[in-house]
Amino acid sequence: MEQHEEQYDIAIVGAGPGGYSTALRAAQLGRRVALIERDATLGGTCLNRGCIPSKALITATHAIDTVHRVSELGVNASVDGIDFGRLHDYRLHIIDTMTKGLAGLLAHRGVTVYRGEVVGLSSVSGNGSRDDSGDGPRHALTVNASPAAAGGQVERYVNAGVGEPVGATVSVTARDVVLATGSRPRPLPGVPFHAAVIDSTHALEINEFPASAVIIGSGAVALEFASMWSSAGSDVTLLIRKDRVLSGWDRRAGVTLTRELKRHGVTIITHSHVTGIDTGANLGATVRYTRDGEDGEKTVWGQIALAAIGRDPITDTAWMRDSGVTLDRAGMVVTDELCRTNLPGVWAVGDITEGPALAHRAFEQGIVVAEAIAGLDPTPVDDATVPQVVFCAPEAASVGFTLDQAQSRDDLESVGETVYPMLGNARMLMSGSAGSMSIVSGAYASDPDVPVVLGVHIVSPLASDLIAEAEQLVGNRVPLHDAARLIHPHPTFAETLGEALLKADGRPLHTR
Numbered sequence: 001m002e003q004h005e006e007q008y009d010i011a012i013v014g015a016g017p018g019g020y021s022t023a024l025r026a027a028q029l030g031r032r033v034a035l036i037e038r039d040a041t042l043g044g045t046c047l048n049r050g051c052i053p054s055k056a057l058i059t060a061t062h063a064i065d066t067v068h069r070v071s072e073l074g075v076n077a078s079v080d081g082i083d084f085g086r087l088h089d090y091r092l093h094i095i096d097t098m099t100k101g102l103a104g105l106l107a108h109r110g111v112t113v114y115r116g117e118v119v120g121l122s123s124v125s126g127n128g129s130r131d132d133s134g135d136g137p138r139h140a141l142t143v144n145a146s147p148a149a150a151g152g153q154v155e156r157y158v159n160a161g162v163g164e165p166v167g168a169t170v171s172v173t174a175r176d177v178v179l180a181t182g183s184r185p186r187p188l189p190g191v192p193f194h195a196a197v198i199d200s201t202h203a204l205e206i207n208e209f210p211a212s213a214v215i216i217g218s219g220a221v222a223l224e225f226a227s228m229w230s231s232a233g234s235d236v237t238l239l240i241r242k243d244r245v246l247s248g249w250d251r252r253a254g255v256t257l258t259r260e261l262k263r264h265g266v267t268i269i270t271h272s273h274v275t276g277i278d279t280g281a282n283l284g285a286t287v288r289y290t291r292d293g294e295d296g297e298k299t300v301w302g303q304i305a306l307a308a309i310g311r312d313p314i315t316d317t318a319w320m321r322d323s324g325v326t327l328d329r330a331g332m333v334v335t336d337e338l339c340r341t342n343l344p345g346v347w348a349v350g351d352i353t354e355g356p357a358l359a360h361r362a363f364e365q366g367i368v369v370a371e372a373i374a375g376l377d378p379t380p381v382d383d384a385t386v387p388q389v390v391f392c393a394p395e396a397a398s399v400g401f402t403l404d405q406a407q408s409r410d411d412l413e414s415v416g417e418t419v420y421p422m423l424g425n426a427r428m429l430m431s432g433s434a435g436s437m438s439i440v441s442g443a444y445a446s447d448p449d450v451p452v453v454l455g456v457h458i459v460s461p462l463a464s465d466l467i468a469e470a471e472q473l474v475g476n477r478v479p480l481h482d483a484a485r486l487i488h489p490h491p492t493f494a495e496t497l498g499e500a501l502l503k504a505d506g507r508p509l510h511t512r
């Protein structure tokens with residue numbers, strides 16, 4: 001029998017970055033919030049099988065890179081091996097600390113967490129009809145015990161870590177519902193994940209780094225694993241469809257990173273198209289592919305093959321379909337700029353919405369939704385100014401328009417690109433890494449006399465941190481002249497942006 005739970009102002013499906021940020025902000029604004037998650041721990045893909053575990057492993061392999069080059073600096077050290085047991089414990093410790101910290105914060109804010117799986121969403125009103133009037137609940141979520149839950153009960157957590165069984169099925173009602181069900185790895189067409197053909201979740205959990213790997217794709221997942229495994233000594237082959245990695249990014253960044261990954265020991269097969277993968281128990285993966293302009297099928301073998309060709313939204317469920325929420329052809333929930341769906345009082349955030357599938361974008365969408373529900377007037381997320389980072393070695397980071405994008409827009413004038421030679425910077429020189437930086441500038445037609453920074457594209461160590469300053473400039477449309485006036489501490493990697501801004505403003509200092 002279905003148990004009726006308390007009524008909430010807001011009920012959220014999924015406790016990844018989109019769902020939990022909505023919950024945190026809504027609770028801060030005084031709303032009664034229920035956050036429903038089927039996994040045993042909170043944090044979604046990001047904390048459990050995405051951003052955080054991948055960066056924990058990358059932290060280890062960055063250390064290997066550092067040891068490998070210290071002899072150049074007169075320091076004698078060597079990598080004697082990797083203790084995978086300890087590395088495994090380190091990754092789990094980081095995940096555990098972050099997920100428990102999140103549970104504690106949610107409890108502190110007064111968010112009620114349900115561990116269970118949402119299997120139904122229906123619209124209700126006081127008299128049971130579909131109605132958008134009044135202050136009462138407009139929606140009911142049916143929550144079943146998570147398939148893996150001990151005791152077959154939905155658990156309610158008011159205090160972090162202390163769950164109370166509340167029935168095999170419960171109904172949670174709320175005036176507003178936020179869908180934040182996230183995404184899952186996309187398999188190669190006709191090649192399901194099986195045996196040695198793995199996805200990123202599996203790749204993070206394997207006991208030891210593979211001796212050899214074939215990675216298919218040239219986005220963030222492919223490049224982070226290629227860089228990580230190659231630093232640890234794996235023989236990595238990257239199969240990419242275009243002439244360079246990150247082909248949707250600024251051209252110079254993609255070309256520079258392709259060159260640097262090759263220098264790092266990654267074999268990159270460009271213009272290639274996977275036609276199939278042959279696997280067998282313990283036999284690894286033979287990846288078959290063709291190359292543009294070349295005859296016949298070729299093969300490359302790896303102990304594993306990692307398919308990293310994107311992710312699919314988790315919206316292909318009967319309950320989501322039956323709810324009447326509109327999906328596009330790719331299965332993304334269709335929303336307006338404030339993340340409202342076609343159903344009154346139903347919102348969607350994160351990877352199930354069209355746009356960059358990134359944790360920090362989902363955080364901001366969650367804040368916007370919570371504030372909109374609270375009757376504030378939040379500024380919608382501008383996808384064009386969401387920074388993107390790939391944590392390979394060296395890192396790549398980008399915000400705003402590429403040159404091509406800016407040149408194709410009617411609302412921009414005097415668009416130009418400034419390229420800064422990164423090795424003019426002392427810290428870059430000391431890092432032993434090459435890199436690139438380009439700034440795209442131009443003026444909005446509405447203010448043609450004031451050039452602003454429209455985009456910044458970086459490949460360098462610490463690019464993930466440098467991009468935050470660039471985002472402030474691009475997102476706030478800071479006039480180029482004002483941006484170039486501000487000083488940067490010396491000697492830092494951040495000076496590369498300062499120098500590039502001076503050059504873009506027509507007065508280069510340490511460069512021609």
Ligand SMILES: Cc1cc2nc3c(=O)[nH]c(=O)nc-3n(C[C@H](O)[C@H](O)[C@H](O)COP(=O)(O)OP(=O)(O)OC[C@H]3O[C@@H](n4cnc5c(N)ncnc54)[C@H](O)[C@@H]3O)c2cc1C
Nearest residue numbers: 014016017018038044045046050051118182350351357359
């Ligand atoms: C390997 C990897 C590395 C990444 N690294 C980065 C990075 O460095 N930086 C970055 O910004 N992004 C990174 N990402 C992307 C980032 O993880 C996602 O963009 C982010 O997690 C999306 O948040 P979300 O809330 O939309 O969904 P998710 O984090 O996927 O969370 C959705 C949650 O909903 C739950 N759920 C689904 N259906 C139901 C249901 N019916 N009932 C109850 N619960 C349900 C799921 O269990 C899940 O916990 C990475 C992704 C991967 C795979």
Ligand SMILES: NC(=O)c1ccc[n+]([C@@H]2O[C@H](COP(=O)([O-])OP(=O)(O)OC[C@H]3O[C@@H](n4cnc5c(N)ncnc54)[C@H](O)[C@@H]3O)[C@@H](O)[C@H]2O)c1
Nearest residue numbers: 216217218219220221222241308309310311357389390391
């Ligand atoms: N550092 C980060 O922020 C980070 C790290 C990892 C993942 N993520 C996010 O997770 C999501 C998934 O990452 P991803 O790298 O799998 O996806 P992605 O969309 O970033 O890249 C997919 C890549 O696969 C290629 N591709 C697509 N279909 C293909 C096919 N049939 N054969 C060969 N190549 C094909 C595409 O050209 C693209 O280069 C992305 O949204 C990404 O932004 C972010």
